[in-house]
Amino acid sequence: MKSFEDLFAELAARAIERPEGSGTVAELDAGIHTIGKKIIEEAGEVWIAAEYQDDEQVAEEVSQLLYHLQVLLLARGLTLQDVYRYL
Numbered sequence: 001m002k003s004f005e006d007l008f009a010e011l012a013a014r015a016i017e018r019p020e021g022s023g024t025v026a027e028l029d030a031g032i033h034t035i036g037k038k039i040i041e042e043a044g045e046v047w048i049a050a051e052y053q054d055d056e057q058v059a060e061e062v063s064q065l066l067y068h069l070q071v072l073l074l075a076r077g078l079t080l081q082d083v084y085r086y087l
């Protein structure tokens with residue numbers, strides 16, 4: 001099973017290698033404004049899932065929010081360590 005750190009390493013490699021068809025590359029190219037809107041959208045879906053949907057749907061929505069947060073970090077040139085120092 002993929003961990004949070006595994007996903008970040010995979011996305012960082014996508015940003016460097018830029019494989020064709022990568023949604024991550026497309027999102028990075030779209031820029032901070034677009035990524036920020038995805039984060040807001042996914043955060044809303046997490047909230048709705050938590051109030052009205054089952055555990056599996058909550059977990060899936062949270063995974064999508066975490067993905068977009070990681071893309072935002074990469075877009076800003078930040079690492080997980082930059083975040084962990086505040087945890």
Ligand SMILES: N=c1c2ncn([C@@H]3O[C@H](COP(=O)(O)OP(=O)(O)OP(=O)(O)O)[C@@H](O)[C@H]3O)c2ncn1[C@@H]1O[C@H](COP(=O)(O)O)[C@@H](O)[C@H]1O
Pocket residue numbers: 010011014021022023024025063064067068
């Ligand atoms: N974990 C994710 C992941 N979570 C969410 N998403 C994206 O976030 C979107 C959110 O899903 P929704 O159901 O809200 O989709 P949607 O609103 O219809 O999406 P769009 O219309 O915005 O495409 C999806 O369309 C995916 O593009 C992800 N995209 C990729 N990954 C993983 O990231 C890695 C790299 O992916 P690529 O860069 O695409 O190769 C792979 O391991 C993927 O599994």
